[in-house]
Each structure stands twice: as structure tokens, then as C-alpha cells.
Amino acid sequence: MLPLERERFLDALRAVLGVAHVLHQPQDLAPYLTDWRKRYTGQALAVVLPGETAQVAAVVQLCALHGVGVVPQGGNTGLVGGATPDDRGEQIVLSTRRLNRIRSIDPAAGVLVAEAGCVLADVQQAADAQGMLFPLSLAAEGSCTIGGNLSTNAGGTAVLRYGNARDLCLGLEVVTAQGEVLDALNLLRKNNTGYSLRDLYVGAEGTLGIITAAALKLFPRPTAQITALAAVQDVAAAIALLGRAQSRLGCSLTGFELMSAHSLQLVQHHFPQMSLPFDLPSAWCVLLESSEVEGESQGRARLEALLEAAMEDGQIVTATVAQSLAQSRALWHLRESIPLAQAQEGLNIKHDIGVPLSRMVAFVESTAELVTQALPGARLVVFGHLGDGNLHYNVQAPQGADAARFLADHQTLCNRIVHDAAVACGGTFSAEHGVGQLKRDELQRYGNPVAVAQMRAIKRALDPRGLMNPGKLLPGEPPH
Ligand code: FAD
Known part of the structure; x- marks a missing residue:
């Protein structure tokens, strides 16, 4: 972009958002230009911080007018470089941080409507304050946003019981690549009226449009969460334990995490204040969580019986059941600290x-x-x-x-x-974190060719000029 057009573009952004919400000084831009893992650093014309949907729409219209690529960014905790602009300095980063209102909560209907920039932990707390549960939970929940969660179809620790972010979403409000507002904030549990546009935007990693708000499903809040850590001999034993836990605990089984002993040793090494409840006797550990709505003691008895039986059958080497919320949190903290310990290493x-x-x-x-x-x-x-x-x-x-x-x-x-x-083995190279820029070539290599061709067709139909998060997800897209 020529300097004069660049100034005109920035002035137009300021007119829409106010001067304070268009960042362009290097020191202000810096926090938005590097990803969480510090693998990618880009450049940007500006970082914009709209505070309402209409402002997002106006920004996207300006970008369409000037042919500027838009990189949506929530909490910037993504692990595949999806929220980092390229290094040409011709794109803008659109941060959703100011789109952070909870618009409504209806506990009776089990629906909460949140703006895209709401931090996941704030949404969990808002649900909790109404005696409800928003079950999406992951180690980045203090920083990641609902928009980022949906755009990456985040998983986390309770997928087993409640599903991925997609399963927790009833409807969306989206600003399209043309700068129109698609109001699909469906509150209905049943609504079969044509293509599911929600499902296109969820998991699209910002390449089709910008999510500005979402209607989310709430669940009855469990009265107790019982957590156990078990050492198992090998992965086969962990899988056998999973089958046993699923059949004994049914829907109460909300978490089942596997951790190698080495990953826990790394946590101990970098965070010596965190202690393991036992010396690691084998190469693998499993963290189980059972969530109860009908009384803690019954749930605890069921989980303890399950573990005893598994130990008698040799599936478990040793195990401990948390006796308090603090102990339960400490066990989860061990699991959630593995990525942080790895980063330290x-x-x-x-x-x-x-x-x-x-x-x-x-x-x-x-x-x-x-x-x-x-x-x-x-x-x-x-x-x-x-x-x-x-x-x-x-x-x-x-x-x-x-x-x-x-x-x-x-x-x-x-x-x-x-x-x-x-x-x-019939699996995938990207189960949870998405494709972003890190795994774009892997999609080309391993993706089903028919599926990739259809993804390209969808991209061309919804974003014909390729201005939405250019260069992400789809291999070989021309830069903007
Ligand atoms: P960002 O990083 O800001 O963006 C992620 C992608 O979404 C980018 O492509 C961005 O362009 C796009 N995007 C963001 N907001 C919008 C929007 N409003 N509209 C359109 N596109 C948008 N992920 C899991 O799935 N499960 C885990 O258990 C998990 N654990 C994690 C633990 C740690 C310690 C960390 C750092 C990350 C973890 N992640 C996990 C990855 C990451 O936190 C999640 O993917 C999270 O959902 C990203 O949210 P965010 O707001 O930070 O998004």
C-alpha cells in the first residue's frame, strides 16, 4: 500500500473506532504480533480494537475497500500461528478484546450469549453464578476467548462428556468478508433450516469471517467433582481402564487424561513446588474425573470401587483419590502444567x-x-x-x-x-489445535483431496478476495 493510501486507510479506521483503538506504534503492536509459542512474529499496518459488532463490520468494509487482509485475534493462545499476521506489514490484526460483554443468560433454557472477546474463564464464572456449568475447560482458559475457542473448535478436558466447542454452540453472530452482519444467534435446540452456517464458521480459524458473538449451551452444575490419579503400566492398561470407567461411571466420567511419567517429571523439575501424590512407579499415569449431580459420597464410593477393582485386575499400579477441592485442583494443575514445563525446557x-x-x-x-x-x-x-x-x-x-x-x-x-x-492408523495430524500456518502443508499432504477442494470452493464463495486471515489453513492461498 502506498504511504498516502495507508494514511487514508488509518484515518478511516480512526474515524470508525476512535484514535485510542487503532494501534500503530511498534511498541503497541508488539504484543499482538508474536504467537503464544513464539514461533511466529509478523508485522501489521495496525491493530484495531472494535468494541461492538457494527464497528467490526465497518472495519471489514474498509478492509474490503482497500484490499487489506484481516487477521482476527482473541486471546492469542492458539498453538498453530493462526492469529499472527505475515511479515509484510500489509494486514491488520483485529483484536476482539473489547467485544467482551455477556449479552444474556437464561439458566432455565440453558443458554448464554457471549461476545467473541469474552475470556473463557469469565464465561464459566458467569454460568457458575447462575448455578450452571459451561463445560469447555482448557489450560489457557484465563486468556483464551470464546471467539478463538469456536474458531479453532477447541476441545479441552471435558470433551468426553460434553463435546468440542462446536457441540457447545447453538448459534453465532458473524461479520462476513463483505462486512455484513450475519445474525444466526440461534437459541433453539432444534432448527433444521438448510445448511448449517454455524458449522462452517466454527473451526474456520477466521478464514471465512469474524465471529462477534455466540449462543452457548449451559448444563446443570455438578454438585461434586471427584478426581483421581492412577499409575498404569502401559497405554493398553490405560485404555482398559477407560473402558471400565465408561461402563461403571457412564455420563459421570467427564475427564480421562493420559500423561507419560516423563511429562510429569518435567513438571516436577520446572515447578518443584508442585508435588506428585506418589513416586512414579510406572511409565504412564491417568487422571480421571467423575462429575456428580447426586451427592459426593456415592460418586466417591463408585470411583474408589472402580479403582480397587482395576488394581486387583492389575490395570493400575497405584492410585490416589483427591479428598478435597484443593487436592483435586492440584492434580489438574499437574496435568495443565505440562505444556508450561515444556515451554520452560x-x-x-x-x-x-x-x-x-x-x-x-x-x-x-x-x-x-x-x-x-x-x-x-x-x-x-x-x-x-x-x-x-x-x-x-x-x-x-x-x-x-x-x-x-x-x-x-x-x-x-x-x-x-x-x-x-x-x-x-486411521487418525489425523490435527485433532485439536487446528491448522493455522504451522500445519497448512500437512493439510495439503494428508488432507482428503476432495475435502480440500471443497474447502477451497467454500473459501472462494464466502471470501472471494481472500481477505479473511490470508495464508492460514488452506495451503497455497495467495497473500493479501
Ligand atoms: P487466538 O489464538 O487469538 O486465535 C486462534 C485462531 O482463531 C486464529 O486463527 C484466529 O485468527 C482465530 N480467531 C480468534 N478469534 C476469532 C474470531 N472472533 N472470529 C474468527 N476467528 C477468530 N486447545 C484445545 O483445543 N484444547 C486444549 O486443551 C488446549 N490447551 C491449551 C493449553 C495452553 C497452555 C495453550 C497456550 C493453548 C491451548 N490450546 C488448547 C490452544 C488454544 O488455547 C485454543 O485453541 C483457544 O481456543 C484459542 O483461543 P484464543 O482466543 O486464544 O484464539
Whole structure:
């Protein structure tokens, strides 16, 4: 963009949003230009902070007029570089941080309408204040936003019982690529009237339009959450325990997380104030959570009986059941600290694979062998939502090695090994975090060609000029 047009464009943005909400000084832009993992840093013409839907629409209209790409950004906790602009400085970042009102809560209907920039933890608290539960929960919940959660179709720790972000959404308000407001804030549980546009925008990673508000499903708040940590010999034992827990606990089973002993040791190393309830006697641990609506003591008795029976059958080596909310939180804190401990340990090669449970053991065993053969000394940090068939299969540089060098030299080979193995097992290279810019080429490589062609057709139909989050998700899209 020529300097004169650039000034005209910035002036027009200021006229819509007010001077304070159009950032363009380097020190103001900086926090919006690097992703959470610090893998990507881009440049931007400006960062804009609209405070209402009409302002988002006006900004998008201006971008359409000037041919400027728009990168939507919520809490900037995404793990695939989806909210970071490219490095040409020709795009704007549209931050939803000021779109942070809860518009309504109807506990009787179990519906909450939140603007896209509401922080997930605030939505959980608003539901809680009405005696209800908004069950989406993930370690980034203090920063990530509803818009980002929906745009990445976030999963988290309670998918087993409540589903992904998509399953928790009844309807959306979206600003389209043309700057129109699509009011599809459906509050109905049943509404079969043509294509589900909601399902297009959920998981689109900002490439089709900007979500400005969402109608979200609420659930009765459990009266008790009972958490247990169990050490298991291997992944096969963890899967057997999952089957047992599902049949004994039914819908009460809300969380089932697998963690390698190595990932917990990393947490202990970097956060020594966090203690494990037992010395790790085996290579794997499982975190189980049961949520009860009918009294804690019955639920606790059921979970303890389940664990005792599993121990008698040799599925569990040792286990502990949290005796208080504080103990339960401490167990979850261990799990949620694994990504943070990994970040402290240094750059690592991350994978977010999904594999059918029936092939999980084969995947874990064969991939460990292949990775350690190809990269001697590499450390596997494996953890995740086993109940959903989703593991974070991360590879850390050998002890003492230069992590950045390791990443640069071995990422491609490592991705090939892990993603080939997941796909060979009938799985996916992207179970939870999305595609963004990190996995764009993987979509080209592993995506079903018919599906990718249809995605391109949808993109062309809804965003013919390619101005919505350019260069993300779809491989080989022209830059804007
Ligand atoms: P951002 O990072 O700001 O954006 C993510 C993507 O959505 C980008 O492509 C962006 O352009 C787009 N976007 C953002 N807002 C909008 C909008 N309003 N309209 C259109 N597009 C938009 N993810 C999981 O699924 N499960 C987990 O368990 C999980 N755990 C995590 C733990 C940690 C410690 C961290 C750092 C991340 C974790 N994540 C997890 C990934 C991430 O937090 C989630 O994907 C989250 O949903 C992103 O929300 P955000 O507001 O930060 O989005």
C-alpha cells in the first residue's frame, strides 16, 4: 500500500473506532504480533480494537475497500500461528478484546450469549453464578476467548462428556468478508433450516469471517467433582481402564487424561513446588474425573470401587483419590502444567494427533521406536485427552542439546514420522489445535483431496478476495 493510501486507510479506521483503538506504534503492536509459542512474529499496518459488532463490520468494509487482509485475534493462545499476521506489514490484526460483554443468560433454557472477546474463564464464572456449568475447560482458559475457542473448535478436558466447542454452540453472530452482519444467534435446540452456517464458521480459524458473538449451551452444575490419579503400566492398561470407567461411571466420567511419567517429571523439575501424590512407579499415569449431580459420597464410593477393582485386575499400579477441592485442583494443575514445563525446557516439536482408540497402542509403541531410532536421545513428552483419542505427542531435544537447532534440523523428519504413523492408523495430524500456518502443508499432504477442494470452493464463495486471515489453513492461498 502506498504511504498516502495507508494514511487514508488509518484515518478511516480512526474515524470508525476512535484514535485510542487503532494501534500503530511498534511498541503497541508488539504484543499482538508474536504467537503464544513464539514461533511466529509478523508485522501489521495496525491493530484495531472494535468494541461492538457494527464497528467490526465497518472495519471489514474498509478492509474490503482497500484490499487489506484481516487477521482476527482473541486471546492469542492458539498453538498453530493462526492469529499472527505475515511479515509484510500489509494486514491488520483485529483484536476482539473489547467485544467482551455477556449479552444474556437464561439458566432455565440453558443458554448464554457471549461476545467473541469474552475470556473463557469469565464465561464459566458467569454460568457458575447462575448455578450452571459451561463445560469447555482448557489450560489457557484465563486468556483464551470464546471467539478463538469456536474458531479453532477447541476441545479441552471435558470433551468426553460434553463435546468440542462446536457441540457447545447453538448459534453465532458473524461479520462476513463483505462486512455484513450475519445474525444466526440461534437459541433453539432444534432448527433444521438448510445448511448449517454455524458449522462452517466454527473451526474456520477466521478464514471465512469474524465471529462477534455466540449462543452457548449451559448444563446443570455438578454438585461434586471427584478426581483421581492412577499409575498404569502401559497405554493398553490405560485404555482398559477407560473402558471400565465408561461402563461403571457412564455420563459421570467427564475427564480421562493420559500423561507419560516423563511429562510429569518435567513438571516436577520446572515447578518443584508442585508435588506428585506418589513416586512414579510406572511409565504412564491417568487422571480421571467423575462429575456428580447426586451427592459426593456415592460418586466417591463408585470411583474408589472402580479403582480397587482395576488394581486387583492389575490395570493400575497405584492410585490416589483427591479428598478435597484443593487436592483435586492440584492434580489438574499437574496435568495443565505440562505444556508450561515444556515451554520452560525449551523449543520442542509438537504434534496434536488423533488416533482411533483401537489403534492407539500400536501408534504409541511403533512411533516411539521410529522416533528414537531416527533421533537418538530425543525425549518423548506424551500426554493428552486419551478419552478422545487425542494425544500431544511432543518431541524434546536430547538433554543438553541446542533446542532451537534440534527443531530446525529435525522438525520435518519428525513430523513425517509422527503424522505418517497417525494417518496410517486411521487418525489425523490435527485433532485439536487446528491448522493455522504451522500445519497448512500437512493439510495439503494428508488432507482428503476432495475435502480440500471443497474447502477451497467454500473459501472462494464466502471470501472471494481472500481477505479473511490470508495464508492460514488452506495451503497455497495467495497473500493479501
Ligand atoms: P487466538 O489464538 O487469538 O486465535 C486462534 C485462531 O482463531 C486464529 O486463527 C484466529 O485468527 C482465530 N480467531 C480468534 N478469534 C476469532 C474470531 N472472533 N472470529 C474468527 N476467528 C477468530 N486447545 C484445545 O483445543 N484444547 C486444549 O486443551 C488446549 N490447551 C491449551 C493449553 C495452553 C497452555 C495453550 C497456550 C493453548 C491451548 N490450546 C488448547 C490452544 C488454544 O488455547 C485454543 O485453541 C483457544 O481456543 C484459542 O483461543 P484464543 O482466543 O486464544 O484464539
